[in-house]
Amino acid sequence: MSTPVLDLARVTVEFPTDRGRLRPVDGVSFSVEAGKTLAVVGESGCGKSVTALAIMGLLPQGGEVGGGIRLGGEELLALTPDQRRARRGGEMAMVFQEPMTSLNPAFTAGEQVAEALRLHQGLSPDAAFAKAIEMFARVRIPEPERRARSYPHQLSGGMRQRVMIAMALACRPRLLIADEPTTALDVTVQAQILALIDEMKRETGTAVVLITHDLGVVRDHADDVVVMYAGRVAERARAADLFANPQHPYTIGLLGAVPRLEGGAARLASIEGTVPDLMNPPPGCRFAPRCPFAIARCAEQPPLAEVTPGHQAACWRAPLDTLLEQAA
Amino acid sequence: MSAPLLELRDVAKGFPVRDALGRRRGAVRAVDGVSLIVPKGSVLAIVGESGCGKSTLGRLALRLIEADQGQILFEGEDLRGLSARALRARRRDMQLIFQDPFASLDPRMTVEQAVAEPLRLHGIVPRAQETQRVAELLSRVGLRPELARRWPHEFSGGQRQRIAIARALASQPKLIIGDEPVSALDVSVQAQVVNLLQDLIRELGLTFVLISHDLGVVRHIADRVAVMYLGRIVEEGPTAQVFGAPRHPYTRALLAAVPGQGHANAPLLEGDIPSPINPPSGCRFRTRCPYAQALCAEQVPPMEGAGHVAACHFQQNLPPALVGQDVDTGGERLRRLQAYFTDQTQRQGELA
Known part of the structure; x- marks a missing residue:
């Protein structure tokens, strides 16, 4: 069996609070292989999103992670903050529920995707912007040239989520974490976005962790499932x-x-x-x-x-x- | 069919659209010529995606916002013709439940005060009986009466929605409109509230208008369903017929897009909903419709059919619909386990 892209071993997350220590994630283990989708399903407060943030190294201040999180065999918890930052966006990327809060309203959609390419792939500004337009076309944003010059507020919710997916996949990450990527979207647009994630996964071999509360989504799009409570x-x-x-x-x-x-x-x-x-x-x-x-x-x-x-x-x-x- | 409790005739509402400087730049026809009948004691669902006008329609029906045109008949009486005072008196017969139970309860009122307010407002019971009536209403919605002295922030989302339902029931309304009443709840809690609503509708003989984007919930509790797209109704009929043999291409697309049916590779609807400021001519769905022809841009399709109606020029000539159906992978074992689960849950509930 090949090495899984992502491997979690007895992961715990703790936060110190006034009332004592809170442990929203308590001994979670799973692994995902290349080109597969693992769904983490559960209701609010089950720890599914905190698990995702722990993998990405994006927990709020004070969050302490125990256990082991390996990406392609490398123990992420042993890395320095700078090393982890370098992995984010390059080797691992995340798409959130509400694309409007993840996009910077002051920059055009194209500039934000180009920035990721400049940072992680060292492209020149012009080359990065051209690549961003290419990514927009790949996530089937109509009129990619024009949309790349649009600001987030000028795009619909579905379009913004496509921009987020373009940004997440621009650097061909080994792992994509999608945290309720379609919960804020209408059902016909949800179907388009989930189909797009499936298609991108098939093309690039990215491993996907899909965080969702919707068992229907799990049924249609996941290879493996973890039910959390x-x-x-x-x-x-x-x-x-x-x-x-x-x-x-x-x-x-x-x-x-x-x-x-x-x-x-x-x-x-x-x-x-x-x-x-x-x-x-x-x-x-x-x-x-x-x-x-x-x-x-x-x-x-x-x-x-x-x-x-x-x-x-x-x-x-x-x-x-x-x-x-x-x-x- | 029993007499209609609520009937909308050709109701329309536009909102002005202004640019950054506040200048009028046209209008959004949020609801554009809607006619609907809600028979007494029935559950009508209004479904559609965001921006289709379903929430506006719910508020128009209660005259919480004023319609531009049309009639809103409640027990045969046009609400639009009522004076402010007469309308206030009528309000006890109709209540609204909102989506967000965190926003719909006043944080400075205890549960008892919140539920007693409509009792007092409409003079339902003498003051001396208020506490007892509140206790009855709370147990009616599955909350322990001792909780009456607590504050809203002490409750979970599902419990708050129960409080909102108790408050809506306080004035003994004939009609309740629920605007996405279970959409903000987690699935296990949503099931509790859906079951509660069903019990109340049946036991109290309520007429209920459910505004929702969740087709599973709609299928589960509605007798009839109306599908809206960009301010207009495109299909209306008995729930089983609309779900089992949808006639409008939009209804079909909506049903096919619900995840969990095992046809993730079915053809998807392209694009987004067009802007309601400048809707497409003729049939508003034509820009996304796989079956659109020249006629669809020229003429607004009329509602056709009896009992189950749809507004599509080509509804007779569409290929067979992909019928909305979940894959039954769990089979008999899962059904028996679920039945046993529910049984045991109820038994333990009785013991507690």
Whole structure:
């Protein structure tokens, strides 16, 4: 097996706060290979975005990362801040949910993409701008010459996200992290942007980490999935396996909570209660207080254990099929 | 079909567009000639992408903003003809729930004050019974009555949306308009609130207008659905028919774009929604429509059909639609697990 582009080993993130230490990410491990998309899925506060920022080295002040994060075999956590800055934009790039806040309103779209090329590839200003226009055409921005001279506010939301993708991919990074890249966009534009990321990935062999709350997006665009809950990995599998054979009760609930397009279900499965306060998480399995299948043993943290080859779940009751036998 | 509770006839609203110096530069026709009927006790969904005019339409229907033309009939009475005073009295019959539960509650009012305000405003119960009525309303929306003394900031998004619903129910309205009422919520919490809304609609016999871009939620709770594009309705009909056999190319594109259906490689709609300041002539969808012909630029397509209507010149000649359908990969095992999950959740809820 080839070396994965990205490999996370028991990553933790901690922030000191007035009330003590907050640990929004607690022992997360996964890896992504070249040309593959790994989706990290979960609800707000599950730690998916903090994980992304930890990989990029963009955590807010005070954030401390533990464990290991390797990019192409190189341990990122051992690098100096300057070395990490050099990796960002060159070897790894990130696309955020709201493109307007990631673009500088005072510079044209083309100048901002050109700047990345000048910094990371040492191109001359003219060559960089020409390359930026070429990138605009590749992400299928109509009239790329004119758009490159437009300011961000003159572009639509979908167009701005295309600019962000052009910027992220300009230096042919080995890793692209897309954090809810289409959440702010309309559904028809969302489909265009996700198709574009897929196409770019196929062309360049970039590994993609797709952070999302939308299981439909995962189903259509991911090769592998990590389901996160309250800072921990609840389930990890090939995308096809996760949907065919979900093993963690949280995944079961989540899948049932999404209304289906062909109708049918009279009532949505709802997961009662709310996510735990991470300052004061429940002992053991963090989903236990909301889990209808919880037993006494769930007061102990279950390990992320293999249920079937390549498919892991952190649940004492997995495989859940035994529950159905009892229920029957 | 029962008598309409709400009927819109040819309603239109434009907003002036000004340049940087404040000079008038034309107008956006946010809602342009919309007619709709909402039968009593039914759920009508208005769907469309941002800028299509769906939120404006919701506010027009409650006369929170004034229409330029058309009639807004509530139980047969034109709201546009009412005096300010008569309108205020009418307001107890219609309520609005907003998307953002963090913005729609006054941070300086306790939950009890927020829910009691409409009770007092419309003289629903004597003061002495207020506390008890608030407690009833809170338990109605699944909140413990002891929470009445708390402040909005102490609640999560889902709980705040429940408070907003309790407040909307306080005046015993006949009509509730929900403008993206579950869009800001996480999926597990969204399911709780969707289930609550469904229960309330059924048990209280509410008429509900759901404004939403989320087609899954719409499919789940609406009886009828109206699809808007650039200020106009392009298709309207019973939900199962519109989703199962969409007739307008825009509805088809919208349904096909919903992720999770296993056809990520289906042809995609090109481009963005055109500017509503200068909308395309004829059919407004023609600039993005794969089936557009010369006629579409010349004539506005009329609404055709009975019960299930669409405004497309060529609706009879389109190729078969790619019907919106999720891939059922989990099969019987997942359905049984989910049923067991819901069962056990309910059982534990009863014990608690």
